[in-house]
Amino acid sequence: MNIAAPLTPLDMDAVESIASNDLTALVRKIDDERIYPEEIVRAFGAAGTYGTHIGGINGNTDLTNAIATMARASEVCLSTGFCMWCQDTLAWYLASSDNDFLKTNILPKVAKGEILGGTGMSNPMKAMAEIEPMRLKGTRVEGGYKVKGMLPWVSNLIEDGYFGMMFHVDVEGSDTPKRVMAIAHASVEKGIKLKLDHEFVAMGGTATCNAQIRDYFVSDDYILGDPAGDYIQRIRPGFTLLQCGMAAGIIKNCIDLMKQVDTPLGHINEYLEKQPEDIEAEYNALLADVLEMAKTPYDLSDEFYLRVLKARLAGGELAMEAAHWAQLHCGARGYVTHGAAQRRLREAYFVGIVTPATKHLRKMIAELEA
Numbered sequence: 001m002n003i004a005a006p007l008t009p010l011d012m013d014a015v016e017s018i019a020s021n022d023l024t025a026l027v028r029k030i031d032d033e034r035i036y037p038e039e040i041v042r043a044f045g046a047a048g049t050y051g052t053h054i055g056g057i058n059g060n061t062d063l064t065n066a067i068a069t070m071a072r073a074s075e076v077c078l079s080t081g082f083c084m085w086c087q088d089t090l091a092w093y094l095a096s097s098d099n100d101f102l103k104t105n106i107l108p109k110v111a112k113g114e115i116l117g118g119t120g121m122s123n124p125m126k127a128m129a130e131i132e133p134m135r136l137k138g139t140r141v142e143g144g145y146k147v148k149g150m151l152p153w154v155s156n157l158i159e160d161g162y163f164g165m166m167f168h169v170d171v172e173g174s175d176t177p178k179r180v181m182a183i184a185h186a187s188v189e190k191g192i193k194l195k196l197d198h199e200f201v202a203m204g205g206t207a208t209c210n211a212q213i214r215d216y217f218v219s220d221d222y223i224l225g226d227p228a229g230d231y232i233q234r235i236r237p238g239f240t241l242l243q244c245g246m247a248a249g250i251i252k253n254c255i256d257l258m259k260q261v262d263t264p265l266g267h268i269n270e271y272l273e274k275q276p277e278d279i280e281a282e283y284n285a286l287l288a289d290v291l292e293m294a295k296t297p298y299d300l301s302d303e304f305y306l307r308v309l310k311a312r313l314a315g316g317e318l319a320m321e322a323a324h325w326a327q328l329h330c331g332a333r334g335y336v337t338h339g340a341a342q343r344r345l346r347e348a349y350f351v352g353i354v355t356p357a358t359k360h361l362r363k364m365i366a367e368l369e370a
Contacts, residue, residue: 045113074249
């Protein structure tokens with residue numbers, strides 16, 4: 001499970017400079033004009049952020065720095081933090097596989113931000129939870145599979161990018177199709193057309209596409225899991241834990257927003273039920289739990305995954321709560337068009353609805369506990 005090409009070491013000074021200077025200067029355009037911050041997403045890759053968590057299942061793998069750098073971006077802009085999660089997760093797919101071709105030829109470029117891409121797992125995760133049907137179907141052909149269907153939500157994806165795909169394949173003599181997971185190359189010539197047509201209240205700058213897939217050939221060289229069951233169990237804790245970086249960043253910024261208005265508004269804000277110190281105590285406890293789990297992301301036990309799911313649920317709920325109280329603490333000054341508080345409120349709800357959403361998480365937790 002070794003990585004063939006050397007990866008860029010993490011440069012935290014560069015990460016801080018990108019977040020506090022470049023990203024801060026662009027955040028209004030990302031929100032107002034739905035601009036995808038491609039150069040910034042690539043710059044974070046050059047700074048080493050996407051290569052810190054890809055030691056492989058037999059390596060010394062730790063998600064701490066991936067979560068921390070994603071959180072730093074999310075303090076400024078959740079759209080960018082989410083794109084970083086997509087990129088981190090694509091790298092996670094590759095590093096967690098037994099596919100040496102992908103780890104040698106694609107993973108180093110993903111880790112450096114030279115190849116951009118998404119996860120493609122919104123529909124498969126819902127399908128596995130019996131929330132909606134699987135949207136992609138594959139047919140075995142010589143050397144791989146032909147796949148067709150449509151994925152409505154694939155983010156951080158541009159032409160010539162890569163993304164994960166899971167599809168059903170009918171099995172002779174069985175009523176139950178098998179699931180196969182692979183990496184796809186977003187190329188019109190190869191049969192994948194991308195369409196940007198989502199009108200979100202926030203997160204419009206995330207390059208979120210419909211991926212229309214017509215007889216796309218997936219070579220055996222690009223298979224991650226066939227069948228995918230054991231592979232999914234391997235990647236699911238890290239997939240979910242990494243999302244906590246988005247929650248951590250927005251919670252921290254909402255705490256900061258509340259503290260910033262303490263001098264002018266503290267005399268009246270003291271009557272609000274929740275104070276920044278209350279949110280901060282919950283945040284610190286949750287972050288400590290997440291970072292402890294980040295050191296063992298390949299723990300495949302149901303007990304560990306249940307703990308991960310509960311932390312992810314708590315992160316989403318605390319993000320929405322923190323944004324709610326930040327808006328009330330900031331009052332009218334946060335409710336104007338370019339007010340930070342109202343943007344954070346809109347963004348925070350994304351943490352609660354992105355797959356796995358709050359209701360999806362509660363369903364999985366209930367089933368595991370049963």
